[in-house]
Amino acid sequence: MAKRSFDDETLKWVREMPLSLVLDRLRDAGKLFWRRDLDFKPEKDARTVRLYVSSPEGAAWELLVTGPKWFDTRAGKGGGGGIDLVMHLLGLDFVKSVKLLASVGAPGQRQPERQG
DSSP: OOOOSSOHHHHHHHHTSOHHHHHHHHHHTTSOEEEEOTTOOOSSOTTOEEEEEEOTTSOEEEEEEETTEEEETTTTEEEESHHHHHHHHHOOOHHHHHHHHHHTOOTTOOOOOOOO
């Protein structure tokens, strides 16, 4: 039987985290900076926003975000949810991305439990 790295509650919490919160937590951890383009006018979905993201090392991304979905216009890649976004921006694997998001949880939020 395959090992599960995280319990269902941790995965649900991380998967449902709004992308703005994901980016705020990565900013607070010193991993990147981001800002919303206030002049952006979406063409298809009024909920879409454009974000400019950069790393301290000089990498830069332009993201279109609609709800939990995101698209990196420069790389031509997209995904859904914070785990995918962390994997894309920081080049981390699934487990490291979940650990990073869970480790910067809300005050009082328990740390992820490893199940063996």
